[in-house]
Amino acid sequence: MPELPDLPVRPALAEIADTLAADGTAVLVAPPGTGKTTLVPLALAATVEGRVVVAEPRRLAARAAAARMASLLGEQVGETVGYSVRGDRRVGRGTRIEVVTSGLLVRRLQNDPELAGVDVVMLDECHERHLDADLLLALLLDARGGLRPDLRVLATSATVAADRLAVLLGGSGGRASVLEVRGRAYPVDFAYVPPLKDERIEAQVARATRTALAETAGDILVFLPGAAEIRRTTERLSGLRDVDVVPLHGRLSANTQDIALRPGTRRRIVLSTAVAESSLTVPGVRAVVDSGLSRVPRIDHRRGLSGLATVRVSAAVAEQRAGRAGREAPGRTWRCWPENQHATLPAYPEPEIRTADLTRLALELACWGTADGQALAWWDPPPAGGLAAGREVLRALGAVDADGAVTDRGRRMAALGLHPRLARALLDGAAVVGAQRAAEVVALLDDDTLAPTTDLVAAIQALRRDRPARWRREVDRLARLVDGPRSEFDDPAYVAALAYPERLARRRAPGSASYLMAGGTAVTLPPRSGIADAEWLAVAVAGRDPGRSEGRIRLAATADEDLARRAAPNLLGTRDEVDWIEGDVVVRRVTRLGAIVLSERPLRDPDRALVAAALRRGLGATGLDLLRWTADATALRQRLDFLHRTLGAPWPPVDDEALLAAADTWLGPELATARRRTDLERIDAGQALRRLLPWPEAARLDELAPERLEVPSGSNIRLDYAADPPVLAVKVQEVFGWAATPRLADGRAAVLLHLLSPAQRPIAVTADLASFWHTGWPRVRAELRGRYPKHAWPEDPTTVPAHRGTARGINRGSSAS
Structure with a gap:
């Protein structure tokens, strides 16, 4: 083996190999740029007879790692070092080190749980917590615990959060060894660039980048959340002299990606997504501009919408991004957020398994023979709700049976390496429109960034005309995987509906841009979509914008009711509905496609129990x-x-x-x-x-709660039970003779007396009449005598007969003075 570069990991190579040979598992913690991705596999290959397989979270990282190792050996990729990613494989007979994506290794492990011929598996960049990587770790540990106890597993991470990983790899034998390599990092200065009022992130990043260009030398690495922001930032940086603006993200062609990973002849600004955080080394970088944003998968089970969400990066990710500026010399980092907000960043990124669509994971678990995954050791177990939702989709697609066991159809879908929905569209679509037509639509749905318009049909026509290499290669690959008749029937809407039957949508009102999907979610068609007059749509891509209750259609094709019935027969149903709708009972026989009403007619003799239930509602x-x-x-x-x-x-x-x-x-x-x-x-x-x-x-x-109460004057006064305690409002003269407050409910509750003047105006409120006569009455009596001189106001009301009127007929001697 030729002399290896003098990178920080080099002195630890022997210790890593010895630890792995002795214990079988180990965790290597080393920051980006230390050589762990390239030097460690080369060193391990020299210590074993079988193959070393390196699992990378991204295709771009897998290709780049293989190319770097091959160049260190002075060879071409495909000789000692090769790679395998979806749709691209360069491996030869003499290949000792193979770099693969995590998802591809999951498929390989499903087909061969013993991983015949493989001695070491290195799981690179575990800290990124991608869904496929977490699943791969769980399956490898299960295989190692049974079929392959001799399989060596090395997990690498760029952060020190390796405790849980060490416990998992150690298994019942205890905790795996954690080996740490420190990078040779140069100091990095920080500047914070808060956004201006109403400033878009592209403008803010371009402003910070121009500052970095003026104040530093060397290349600038700019982190943005996605390809769309990279494109818009590129436009804002146009016109710079003697500077190359280079994009870097996973959707680019291999040749375009390679340009960003090679030193340039002029100064460069590399606009990258998260792919450059830890898996790749971009040479020549002296400054970093960090947007502080990242794009991660999210699923909204309630609305049936999945896709990518833009979130704030974690503190760990921000640190990794900044570290890119200090790999080769002192550097500077511009962070596009206020400095006082840095402390509010989450510590680590959210594991994808907690937030992503778990349908594909559920299928892989069913293929492994553990539908709920509880038999596996997880870094973080899949959420029960997300896994149950995924299994429900698989049952609807026929991939698993009622008990959750994988079907033959499910195994065939898994073998395609696609999301189960897209696998269903490819298999069933090919049987109707032919393999080529079905593959064209599925390739676009799997990479919807290729769509230049909201109109799916127009997008397919544009791709057929322009024939971009990435789409064309994937179409050819998918078409070879399935059988189908040669057909002139060309209906992209039908294929899209096979993938997402619950997204078949019908316009909610004539002329409206709002549609109701079969799954029950309302979505809006954007202006100038080209399909605004459609009564029915097959929605392929829909997402939810912040602050909006309805989803937004991003890619769809015109459909009709006949297509909807053919593509989603399992959503069709006719039943008698008796319900309370808009303030009354509605009795009808309804045919629905999911939540969409296709037809209805009134029922003359509905089930009485159903009517009663509707009335209760x-x-x-x-x-x-x-x-x-x-x-x-x-x-x-x-x-x-x-x-x-x-x-x-x-x-x-x-x-x-x-x-x-x-x-x-x-x-x-x-x-x-x-x-x-x-x-x-x-x-x-x-x-x-x-x-x-x-x-x-x-x-x-x-007796206990009389409606009326007879008072000493002989009147029957209504009690007010709306109050607590009940209130008796009565003229004070009519209760002369009562020495104490009357009580209700077997004496448990006293009545609250509202005592009134002859003019029915309140003069006192009491629940203790005896106390009132003694302490309150003298003051009240003085006021009443002045206001109502014709009435009798005795000093001691308990000794005077009650009456309703004036003092006439009452012994005035008893009320004198």
Whole structure:
């Protein structure tokens, strides 16, 4: 082996190989640029007879790592060092080191759990926590625990968060060794560039980049969240003299990617996504401009929308990005956020397994024989809800049976290396439109950044005309994987609908841009889409913009009801529906495609139980005020509520929640005969409420909570039970003779007396009449004597007969002075 470069990892190569040989597993922590991705596999290959397989999270990183190792050996890729990524493989008979993507190694492990001929697997950049990498780690540990205990596994990470990884790799034998290599980093100065008012991220990054260009020498590495931002930033940097602006992201051709990974003849600005954070080395960089954003997969199970979300980077990622400026010399980093916000960044990136669509993971687990994945050792286990949603999709696609076991069709779908939805579209689409036509659509759906327009059909026509190399190669590869008749039937909408049947959508109103998808989510067609007059759409790509309740259509094709019925027969159904809709009972027979109503007609003789259930829902939605509540009915409810609060059982609760829960008990006869809202409005709530009275206790209702109370004057005054405690509003003269406050409910509750003047105006409120006569009455009496001189106002009201009128007929001697 030729002399290896003098990189920081070089002195540790022997220790790494010895540790791995002795223990079988190890964790290597080393920052980017130390040589762990290239020197370690070369050193390990010299210590084993079999093949060393290096798993990289990205295709770009796999190709770059293989090219770098081959150049160190003075060879071409495909000799001692080769690579395999989806759609591209360069491996020869003498290949000892093979660099593969994590997803491809998962497929290889599924086909050959023993990994025949492989002695070492190196899992590179584990800290990035990609979904395929987490799954690969779990499957490798399971295979090593059974079929291949001799398989050596080395996990590498650019961060020191390796504790959990060491425990996983150690298995029942304890914790794996953690070997740490420190990089030769030069100092990096930081500057913070907050956004200006209403400034887009591309403008902010371009502004920071121009500053970096003026204040530093060497190349500038700029981190942006995605290809669209790279394109827009490139436009803003156009016109720079003696500077090359070079894009770098996973969707570019191999030749274009290689340009960014080679030193240039002039100064360069490399605009990159997250691919350059840790897996790749971009030579010549002296300055970094960090947008502070990254694009990660997200799934919204409730709306049935999945895609990429733009999020803030973690502190660990920001540190890695900044470190790129100090690999070869002192450098500077411009961060496009306020300095005081840096402390609020999350510590580490969110593992993809927690937030991404898990349908493909669920299929791989079913192929492995553990549908729920609980038998595996995970860095972070897949969320139960996300995994269940993925299995539900697989059942609809026929990839797993009712018990979650993989079907033959499911194994064939998994072998295609596509998302199960796209695999279904390719398999079933090829049978109708032919392998080539189906492959064209699937290749675009798998890489929708190729679409120049929202119109899927127009996008396919443009790709056929321009024939971009990346799309053409993938179409040819996919077409070779499936069989299909030679067909002139060309219908991209049908193939898209096979992939996403629940995204078949119908316009919600004539002329509207809003559509309802079969899955129940509303989506909006953007202006100038080219398909604005369509009644039906096969939506291929839809996402949710921040602050919007509806999703936004990004790629779709015109469809019709016939296509929808053919593409999604499992979503078709006809049933009798009795429901409370817009304030009344609606009885109809409805044919639906998921949430989309295709046809409906009224039913003449609906099931009475269904009508009663709809009426109960109507009561719940509209409220009990829908019934006829007379004053007596309201008073009865208030009296019962008082007794329930004061005495408890058997007096029932009569609040809204309790009454709705017991509707069958007290409204049963009425619900059994009612058919519509007007029938509910005629129900006498008081009469129905009496069905809740407990017997025999109900015989004492008027004793425990009388509707009226007789006062000393002989009047029967209505009690107000709406208040707590109940209120008796009465003229003070009519309670002369009462020495104490009357009590209700077997003496448990005192009445609250609102004492009134002869003019019915309140003069006092008391629940303790005896105390009032003693302390409050003298003051009140003085005011009343001056205001109402014709009335009798005795010093001691307990000794004077009560009366309703003036002092006439009352012994004036008893009320004198």
